Amino acid sequence: MIAPVMPTYSRVDLAFENGEGCWLFTEDGEKYLDCGAGIAVASLGHAHPDLVETLKAQAEKLWHTSNLYRVPNQERLASLLVEKSFADTVFFGNSGTEATELSVKIARRYWHSAGQPRRNNVITLEGSFHGRTIAMISAAGSKKLTEGFEPLAPGFIQIPGGSIEAAAAAVDENTAAIMVEPILGEGGIVPLDDGYLKSLRELCDRSGILLILDEIQCGIGRTGRLFAHEWAGIEPDIMAIAKGIGGGFPLGACLSTEKAAVGMTAGTHGSTFGGNPLGCAVGARVLDIVSEPEFLEGVGRRAGFFRQRLEGLVDGHPDIFSEVRGYGLMLGIKCRVPNGEFIDAALEQNLLTIAAGDNVVRLLPPLIMSQEEMADAVDRMERAASSLSR
Numbered sequence: 106m107i108a109p110v111m112p113t114y115s116r117v118d119l120a121f122e123n124g125e126g127c128w129l130f131t132e133d134g135e136k137y138l139d140c141g142a143g144i145a146v147a148s149l150g151h152a153h154p155d156l157v158e159t160l161k162a163q164a165e166k167l168w169h170t171s172n173l174y175r176v177p178n179q180e181r182l183a184s185l186l187v188e189k190s191f192a193d194t195v196f197f198g199n200s201g202t203e204a205t206e207l208s209v210k211i212a213r214r215y216w217h218s219a220g221q222p223r224r225n226n227v228i229t230l231e232g233s234f235h236g237r238t239i240a241m242i243s244a245a246g247s248k249k250l251t252e253g254f255e256p257l258a259p260g261f262i263q264i265p266g267g268s269i270e271a272a273a274a275a276v277d278e279n280t281a282a283i284m285v286e287p288i289l290g291e292g293g294i295v296p297l298d299d300g301y302l303k304s305l306r307e308l309c310d311r312s313g314i315l316l317i318l319d320e321i322q323c324g325i326g327r328t329g330r331l332f333a334h335e336w337a338g339i340e341p342d343i344m345a346i347a348k349g350i351g352g353g354f355p356l357g358a359c360l361s362t363e364k365a366a367v368g369m370t371a372g373t374h375g376s377t378f379g380g381n382p383l384g385c386a387v388g389a390r391v392l393d394i395v396s397e398p399e400f401l402e403g404v405g406r407r408a409g410f411f412r413q414r415l416e417g418l419v420d421g422h423p424d425i426f427s428e429v430r431g432y433g434l435m436l437g438i439k440c441r442v443p444n445g446e447f448i449d450a451a452l453e454q455n456l457l458t459i460a461a462g463d464n465v466v467r468l469l470p471p472l473i474m475s476q477e478e479m480a481d482a483v484d485r486m487e488r489a490a491s492s493l494s495r
């Protein structure tokens with residue numbers, strides 16, 4: 106008999122009752138160190154006092170009015186994002202997929218406004234992940250996402266990542282945009298080279314097409330910069346964010362330059378729940394904290410320590426691991442054993458990690474994780490690796 110909750114996940118048989126900082130507690134009080142942060146969502150950890158206070162204060166005032174009226178919290182968060190990024194304008198939704206999907210809509214509408222509606226193809230990278238709607242599984246194109254869900258949405262072309270020649274060869278008179286994750290997340294923590302990102306930017310500039318970045322996982326301080334593309338010294342035309350911006354409240358956003366958003370006039374897009382007062386209050390508080398230079402510096406410093414310790418772990422267990430990769434606190438350990446075996450062994454040590462493609466174990470701890478907690482996490486991984494070696 107099918108479970109009341111549709112069985113689309115293979116869940117660990119574990120439920121948490123409450124959380125505090127980087128720790129999660131089960132009903133019977135057992136504690137787990139969280140190196141997953143609910144897939145890079147709990148950017149400030151669990152039950153951050155400022156976020157709890159912000160959410161409670163807004164909950165007592167007003168929950169929802171719809172986008173038929175002005176939403177001051179939305180205006181505040183949009184202004185903050187504009188101030189701290191390349192963007193001139195922001196649309197709020199409730200998830201990552203809505204943000205990537207809108208990114209594609211903006212790009213197509215841009216060319217529609219330019220009188221070239223046939224320029225509607227979007228180039229993406231093989232192994233990427235942009236969400237689960239029909240259009241976004243079509244965008245990523247991998248069989249794992251699309252099988253049985255055909256017919257797929259047309260207008261997406263996948264190319265191998267890393268080759269600027271492949272990207273240049275894929276651009277033609279029907280190309281609207283290129284959409285990439287600066288660091289492939291689900292694909293196995295695969296950072297794109299700064300040089301490659303720069304070349305993509307130049308290719309877009311040369312051919313007039315738009316560059317869309319999916320920073321849903323790598324954005325909001327995760328790499329030690331507010332946005333991952335800052336490392337490459339480039340700016341996109343359109344960018345999708347979600348996950349970390351809400352700190353646990355479902356919130357996504359699509360950021361755009363004024364130029365790219367030229368076609369997005371009244372009536373062209375909408376969302377009932379998007380940008381509601383609760384989510385935007387929390388989002389603004391998260392952004393206030395995370396975008397502080399000292400906060401980002403701290404992430405970079407502690408990430409450096411974590412990385413060093415993880416390199417030591419990998420060197421000490423060449424039978425289990427082959428490499429550490431990623432940026433900041435978006436790290437992946439490529440395994441020689443099936444990644445699930447290590448994740449289960451880590452779970453035995455009360456450490457939460459996440460699987461990713463390419464047989465990688467993902468580490469996406471809350472950005473507030475202390476050096477002591479990182480050392481503790483690596484100790485747990487040592488014990489997990491030793492239990493597999495035996």
Ligand SMILES: *Cc1c(COP(=O)(O)O)cnc(C)c1O
Nearest residue numbers: 200201202234235236290321322
């Ligand atoms: C999680 C993720 C998405 C999808 O976000 P949802 O909130 O699950 O819709 C899209 N792109 C990337 C890079 C992601 O990590």
